[in-house]
Amino acid sequence: MFSASTRMTTLLNARNVVNLLKEQAQKSVLLDATWYLPTESKDGKQEFLQNRLPGAQFFGVDEAKDHRSSLPHMLPPADEFAAYxxxxxxxxxTNVVIYDRKGFFSSPRVYWTFKVFGHKNVFLFPNALTDWKTSGYGLETESPSTPAKVNYEGANMNNNLVASFEDIAQVLKDPSKSNTRIIDARPHTRFTGSAPEIRPGIASGHIPTSINIPFTDLVKPGITEPKPVEELEDIFAKHGLKDKSAPIITSCGSGVTASVLFVALELCGFTNVRVYDESWTGYGQRATQDSSLLATGP
Structure with a gap:
């Protein structure tokens, strides 16, 4: 049964999803939010067309974005999100259940996007395809269904969940007077500047004062699902993150794995977390022009 207590849970498993679809099929939509890094040469939408969870629709991270921005997938305006x-x-x-084919990689970005625009009933289904199949259920292989279009009303951006460059600059203006922690989810070698960025022409390094918690530290092997809350809390505590009301900004390469950090912090009860939408793709371009914005090393 999809109970009231289940509704308070961000993470669902196959049994939860099956119960939800049995009880509220007309009010529920599964979303395949698979997205791959530019270096992976894979296409999430093409994979979706081959097979998917039954009845699922595809949410394109690079479709539902601000098409006026030169950056990869900045949040779209509210009216464009609503139309999409x-x-x-x-x-x-609608009960929105989001998954991705890696398990827990790009789906948190789409979860965060729905949260930004005020959607209440949004859930994540980690390790979805594996959990679904090992639970005895099959995938849909025929052409995906075409949903009836509906009117999405009341989409407004919640800026309390979004950080801009101006917010970062305010922290850097006088770090001694700011209690905001900036956390970078990129691999440690990119954070230190010892490895190049995956996007050409962007400086390598990190935002001054930021700390590095690679998103891979927060998930189980294979990027299948988040680690248990107790382990996540230990990781955050080791980095001095104990005050769950203190302001935190998460960052990464382009705002995708920063959302993994966002969800992990949310699962642990942190209440004042924002994702730096442009992340290093935007910041690194700025740092290429202004070296004072750039830090390297541990």
Missing amino acids: VGNLGIDRN
Whole structure:
């Protein structure tokens, strides 16, 4: 049964999803949010067309974005988000269950996007394809269904969940007077500047005062699902993150794995977390022009 207590849980498993679809099929939409790094040469949408969870729709990280920005996938304006998800059959009251083929990589970005625009009933299904199949359920292989378009009303951006360059600059203006922690989810070699960025022409290194918690430290091997909350809390505590009301900004390469950090912090009860939407792709371009913005080393 999809109970009231389940509704308070961000993470669902196959049994939860099956119960949800049995009880509220007309009010629920599964979203495949698979996205790959530019270096991976894979196409999440093409994989979706081959097979998917039954009835799922595809949410394109590079489709539902601000197309006026030169950066990879900045948040879209609220009206464009509303139009995009309305075309997927999602309205304000829909139960949205998000998964990706890696397990827990790009789906948190889409979860965060829905949260930014005020959607209440949004869930993550980690390790979805494996959990689904090992639970005895099959994948859909015929052409995906075309949903009836609906009107998504009341989408407004919650800026309390989004950080801009101006927010970063305010922290750097006088770090001694700021209690905001900036956490970088990129691999340690990119954080230190010892490895190049995956996008050409962008400086390598990190934001001064930021700390590095690679997102891979927060997930189980294979990027399948987040580690248990107790382990996550230990990781954060070792980095001095104990005050769960203190302001935190998460960053990464382009805002995708910063959202893994966002969800991990949310699972641990942190209440004042923002994702730096442009992340290093935007910041690194600025640092290429202004070396005072750049730090290297541990």
